[in-house]
Amino acid sequence: MTSFVEITQDGLVSTLTLNRPDKLNALSTEVLNDLRSAITMIGAKEELRAAIITGAGKAFAAGADIAAMTEMNEWEGRDFGALGHSVFASIEKLRFPVIAAVNGFALGGGCELALACDFIYASSKAKFGQPEVGLGIIPGFGGTQRLPRRVGPAMARELIYTGRMIGADEALRIGLANAVFAPEELLASAQKAAAHIATQGPLAIATAKRLIARGIEKPLLEANALEQDAFAACFGTEDQAEGMTAFLEKRDAVFKGR
Ligand code: COA
Numbered sequence: 001m002t003s004f005v006e007i008t009q010d011g012l013v014s015t016l017t018l019n020r021p022d023k024l025n026a027l028s029t030e031v032l033n034d035l036r037s038a039i040t041m042i043g044a045k046e047e048l049r050a051a052i053i054t055g056a057g058k059a060f061a062a063g064a065d066i067a068a069m070t071e072m073n074e075w076e077g078r079d080f081g082a083l084g085h086s087v088f089a090s091i092e093k094l095r096f097p098v099i100a101a102v103n104g105f106a107l108g109g110g111c112e113l114a115l116a117c118d119f120i121y122a123s124s125k126a127k128f129g130q131p132e133v134g135l136g137i138i139p140g141f142g143g144t145q146r147l148p149r150r151v152g153p154a155m156a157r158e159l160i161y162t163g164r165m166i167g168a169d170e171a172l173r174i175g176l177a178n179a180v181f182a183p184e185e186l187l188a189s190a191q192k193a194a195a196h197i198a199t200q201g202p203l204a205i206a207t208a209k210r211l212i213a214r215g216i217e218k219p220l221l222e223a224n225a226l227e228q229d230a231f232a233a234c235f236g237t238e239d240q241a242e243g244m245t246a247f248l249e250k251r252d253a254v255f256k257g258r
Contacts, residue, residue: 004031005038006056012049012198013191014042021057027109027141028065029083036087043094046257049198049205051094052190053117054101055110060126063108066135077140084109084141088116092213095206097197101190102126103183107165112141115150115176118209121193122168122177123186131163149216151176201239202257 004025006017016038018025025031042051055061064084072080091098091113100106100117107129114120114128122128130139130147138144139160148156151174159166171177181189197205207230215223234240238258246253 003034003038004028005034007038007041009045009048010191011195012047013051013194014045014048015052015054015187015191016042018053018055018061021055021059023065024057024059024062024105025055025110026063026065026067027061027084027113028068029080031065032083032087036090039087039090039094043090048096049200049202050096050194051098052101052187052194053091053098053113054187054190055103057104058125059105059110060100060102061107061110061113062105063110063131064141069135069137077137081140084112088113088142091116095209096202097194097205097209099190099194101186102128102168102177103186108132108139108143109141112139112143112146115146116142120171120177121186121190122171122180123183124168124180125183126168126171126177126180127165128171128176129163129165130160131165133161134163147176199252199255201243201253201255203237203239203255204234204243207234 004018004020006019008015018031020026020031042048069080097118100114100120102114102120102122104123104125105127106114107127108131111128111130130143132139144160147159155174168177168180172180211227211230215226239255242255243253
């Protein structure tokens with residue numbers, strides 16, 4: 001059966017490509033369900049250490065599927081929002097980092113998908129925006145919450161109230177994107193970063209990912225207490241022994257994620 005999400009694997013890194021280019025990878029229920037299956041599938045692969053999400057064609061994803069949403073009533077809208085939230089939360093719950101390689105339009109749900117990834121690498125052709133209010137709705141897959149946490153409330157307000165599209169350079173300047181690359185270098189750059197992450201201590205990365213996500217919601221003292229416990233737990237792992245021994249022996253560490 002064909003899927004709207006293509007899954008490939010290169011070594012310890014998997015790449016998920018949204019594959020509905022004729023509709024600019026618009027996120028329909030089917031696309032979101034395929035994305036959920038793909039995330040579940042890569043989450044179950046024990047050897048994986050990082051993933052990349054990108055889009056086929058000229059878009060990363062140009063938003064939730066407007067044609068499908070036109071027909072929705074309030075209850076269906078609630079279900080659709082819940083689906084987007086749960087799929088995007090499953091990206092945050094993966095034990096390994098996910099890089100959004102934003103190759104083109106990342107609008108509405110597409111921008112929200114990129115925000116649910118650990119960080120964003122953008123093509124110089126990327127365009128970001130939350131144009132939902134122009135359709136009489138609000139961002140519904142986390143945009144009102146993740147965007148202000150990423151770029152600050154005032155910038156998020158402006159972007160959401162105006163719906164304006166921003167280019168890669170502005171996305172970089174406001175901290176939405178971490179780096180901008182020539183279009184032909186985007187995927188290779190994301191793969192290089194992911195492959196480097198894959199050489200690091202996998203348990204340590206899983207712990208850091210979880211702590212950053214959880215800690216950001218908490219008062220600093222409470223969050224720092226979480227870090228202290230997690231830091232201590234690192235010393236009970238084989239990865240810690242291997243990482244430090246390898247350093248002292250002047251060799252590359254071979255982590256087992258134990
Ligand atoms: N939902 C459903 N279909 C979408 C879509 C979306 N979010 N975004 C694009 N498409 C479809 C178009 O309807 C068109 O389909 P068609 O060929 O059957 O007519 C196809 O994708 C190509 O899009 P098109 O608008 O012709 O491309 P463009 O290059 O002229 O414009 C955009 C690109 C991104 C500016 C424009 O498609 C757009 O504004 N999309 C909607 C963005 C949006 O509001 N997203 C938030 C949704 S909550």
